Amino acid sequence: MHFTIQEFSKQTGLPPSKLRFYDKKRLLEPSMRLENGYRAYTPEQVHLAKMIDSLRQADIAIKDIKQYCDANEQQKRVMLELWKNDLDKRMKAISAARKYVGGIKASNTQTLxxxxxxxxxxxxxxxxxxxxxxxxxxxxxxxxxxxxxxxxxxxxxxxxxxxxxxxxxxxxxxxxxxxxxxxxxxxxxxxxxxxxxxxxxxxxxxxxxxxxxxxxxxxxxxxxxxxxxxxxxxxxxxxxxxxxxxxxxxx
Missing domain, CATH: 3.20.80.10 (Regulatory factor, effector binding domain)
Structure with missing residues (x-):
């Protein structure tokens, strides 16, 4: 069983333009090409597509996602830990930026x-x-x-x-x-x-x-x-x- 890109879009909730982009980046390639050259996907790729897009929403770089998809279980554990640490640092940086903006007084010239x-x-x-x-x-x-x-x-x-x-x-x-x-x-x-x-x-x-x-x-x-x-x-x-x-x- 195969889905056309339009059918796969409905299954995953991802627009065809994004699926084409992921294909271009060789991150989520179609299972096969039909005789007319159209992309075709399998049901097994539905979860993969959703996971890839979820990692993108978490601001993980495309090259890192590709490496993750090709990694073994131990390598994936290491990468997940690195991602968590990086996100923790970014959250702290955002918190510090929020405190900085919150401390600024519009009436004063800032020295900090x-x-x-x-x-x-x-x-x-x-x-x-x-x-x-x-x-x-x-x-x-x-x-x-x-x-x-x-x-x-x-x-x-x-x-x-x-x-x-x-x-x-x-x-x-x-x-x-x-x-x-x-x-x-x-x-x-x-x-x-x-x-x-x-x-x-x-x-x-x-x-x-x-x-x-x-x-x-x-x-x-x-x-x-x-x-x-x-x-x-x-x-x-x-x-x-x-x-x-x-x-x-x-x-």
Missing amino acids: LLSKWKKEKFLAWQRFEADRTPHPFKQSFTIAKQQLNGQVTSDDVYVKTEAITSNKITGKIGFEVDSNFSTEDSSNIQLERVPPTLFAVLENCRADDAFLCFSYIQIVVRYGFKPADYKLERYTNINADSYDFLIPLVR
Whole structure:
């Protein structure tokens, strides 16, 4: 028994134009072609067609659906888990975007932005201790960069604070490096792979701003954000006196 494309459309609820599209992408090919060249489908393809379209409605890429249809049971389990994790991240990103829009006040000029690292980055970190003064690690930027022997891939400098006492501050200085960067030559260098991340960004913060911590708390409360990890300071180069304050929201 075979269905014409019109009959198959009625069985599946999918318009003929979509069935032709799936055929063109070799995702759902007709069981056979009739003598007149028309597409013909079998009853067994009805559920497959509905499942394929359901995965498309879930925003799964066509190439991934095709791979899923050709996979064995174990491979399908792995793919389903990856899809679930990806959808969870997208839901978190949408939630963060909703909180951001909800925190905007039309009467005020906004200083907080959303920014996403679409590709993973590799950061080479080095730990330093400095006196607790404004911009405490500035003098260490050049030293940290020189230790990487010209292997940095960006002028940006990253700082994350780890501990603060009454007169000292400990933190890490990081630079972007290539994925092939090796830490074998130095025990003080740690390589971190940072996945694509959505950040809330407070721009042009002064390194000597004594009220930044208070401003940060106000932002978190106002927008209802829950930081996903440590906060970062990003300087445009080793001589910069201001930085962007990056608050990770979704990783």
